[in-house]
Amino acid sequence: MATTLNKARLFWLSVLALFTAASSLAIRGAIASGLKTEWIDPIAPLQAGELLAAALGAAFLSFAITLFVASAFLDQIGMKRCLLGAGLCFILGPLLIVTAGHLATGMTVYTLVWLGMLLSGIGWGLTEAAINPLTAQLYPEDTTHRLNVLHAWFPGGIIIGGLAGFLLSATLPWQGIMALVMIPAVATVAIAATTTFPPPLRSETGVGFGEMVSEVFRRPSFFIWFGAMFLTAASELAPGQWIDVALSNRVGMRGILLLVYVNALMFVFRHFAGRLANKISNPGLLWVSSLLAAIGLFMLSQAQSPVTAILAATVWGLGVCVMWPTMLASVAERYPRGGSWAMGLVGSAGALASFFVLPRLGAMFDQAKIEFAGGPEAFAALTGAAKLAVEDAAASVSFQRLAILPIVLLAVFGFIWLRERGKSRAALAGEAA
Structure with missing residues (x-):
């Protein structure tokens, strides 16, 4: 593996993907009140809080389901496709959220926002499904340390995303703040597309899906x-x-x-x-x-x-x-x-x-x-x-x-x-x- 793979590149690609997921989570929370005021309050004033909470919760639910399914079929999907898909979700999800009020009217606006949150959760699930086993595969003798270093960038993304939402709220509309997530997402897609990944775990360990179960x-x-x-x-x-x-x-x-x-x-x-x-x-x-x-x-x-x-x-x-x-x-x-x-x-x-x-x-x-x-x-x-x-x-x-x-x-x-x-x-x- 060491002679054919760039471990450092793969590890830092994993960091970038997790940073994107975390900053997306923080920014969604930071722009929630602006989103509610501008687009949800006018169409459902009595249920705005409940609808907003349901939309934010959709990301957690899709994260859980995606992580469960993608982890089961990771060898068939491939880590590269997972990270490419994650990057695309972190582009399309925010794009749906920031354009919903311009693409539709009435409750259809909320539907598009909900779908955007759902896609963001799918991106998060695809990210975790790929980067955790990838790190364990790259560093089998130092798994605990490497996973902790990798996941240090989840709070790192929360910090950057949270501060961006807090500090830029006076100068940017909430749509502009939400769109910032697409910058690291594009970088994730570009780097993943040009990086060589290790072979599926099954080919290295000989353990098939039935044996994993x-x-x-x-x-x-x-x-x-x-x-x-x-x-x-x-x-x-x-x-x-x-x-x-x-x-x-x-x-x-x-x-x-x-x-x-x-x-x-x-x-x-x-x-x-x-x-x-x-x-x-x-x-x-x-x-x-x-x-x-x-x-x-x-x-x-x-x-x-x-x-x-x-x-x-x-x-x-x-x-x-x-x-x-x-x-x-x-x-x-x-x-x-x-x-x-x-x-x-x-x-x-x-x-x-x-x-x-x-x-x-x-x-x-x-x-x-x-x-x-x-x-x-x-x-x-x-x-x-x-x-x-x-x-x-x-x-x-x-x-x-x-x-x-x-x-x-x-x-x-x-x-x-x-x-x-x-x-x-x-x-x-x-x-x-």
């Missing part, structure tokens, strides 16, 4: 990792989407700036996480991460000022920053014959976490604010500072309940960590004997 289903322990991926992603992505809504008023600073700060921590720390995992093992690193995530979420629920919010966000950010790539690396190392499908399955679990947990988080918030107010009628009568106080208390409850997820993970990863350490000691004792 068998590897997963004949080893029930895989589904522990599948469930853990759902919880780790929910501990990371759901609070990240909720932090601006829930904390901005109570702590006296924009929650989006906290999210940018947390993603900056992720960008830096993911470059070193692989080395730390080598010292304490992947389950050990994930156990420490879960502990910090639980403490950080509880601290966020109590934060009342910018200083306490930043401190809480630091603890939470350090906890969740390595979860996604370390989970992927753990599955790649423990279920090697599961190939791209095993990695795609756990990635789909992570994507579905946002799709299912975010609405539940919002429902918990709504329920708590009504309870604090003394009922629906009492809440409807609140205004000004009184209403904000009730919503702040409800936000605190929602973050406290989220902290339960990483507490569950402490038990899961603790069990795996102790079990694998016991096996290692037994193996060493056997060698010594």
Whole structure:
């Protein structure tokens, strides 16, 4: 492989594709209010919020489905076609979103926006389906470190996309900001089209699709990792989407700036996480991460000022920053014959976490604010500072309940960590004997 492939080019192409997916995610969130005001409010004023949330959620759902399907048939599709398709989706998706109001009228405008979001999610799914097994294939002896470095560029894309949406809103219309995603997307297509990719995993390992499926289903322990991926992603992505809504008023600073700060921590720390995992093992690193995530979420629920919010966000950010790539690396190392499908399955679990947990988080918030107010009628009568106080208390409850997820993970990863350490000691004792 080393004599025929440019590993560095392939790796940085993967970085570019993931950066495009992340910046697209951040920019979609940044332009959501402008999109709602200009195109959705006029056609459905009473349902605008629900419609917007459904459109944004379409990207998460299509991401999960695409990742599941493309991972299963990656050898047939090919990594090159996946990345070419991803780039095209990140061109066509934003193009549909920014031109919807000029191409149609009435609810057809919303339909085009929804399809644009759907295509963006498909691009994200094709990206993850290709780059994770590609990185594992290129660096089989250093998978955890390389996947963490690769996925450092997901928060990198969130930072750039989030800041672009925040800083350019005064000078560019939301359509112009959304269109920025097409720049790295075009570069992804151009580089992928002119790059030589490794042969399909099947030709190197001799493992066919049936054997990949068998590897997963004949080893029930895989589904522990599948469930853990759902919880780790929910501990990371759901609070990240909720932090601006829930904390901005109570702590006296924009929650989006906290999210940018947390993603900056992720960008830096993911470059070193692989080395730390080598010292304490992947389950050990994930156990420490879960502990910090639980403490950080509880601290966020109590934060009342910018200083306490930043401190809480630091603890939470350090906890969740390595979860996604370390989970992927753990599955790649423990279920090697599961190939791209095993990695795609756990990635789909992570994507579905946002799709299912975010609405539940919002429902918990709504329920708590009504309870604090003394009922629906009492809440409807609140205004000004009184209403904000009730919503702040409800936000605190929602973050406290989220902290339960990483507490569950402490038990899961603790069990795996102790079990694998016991096996290692037994193996060493056997060698010594």
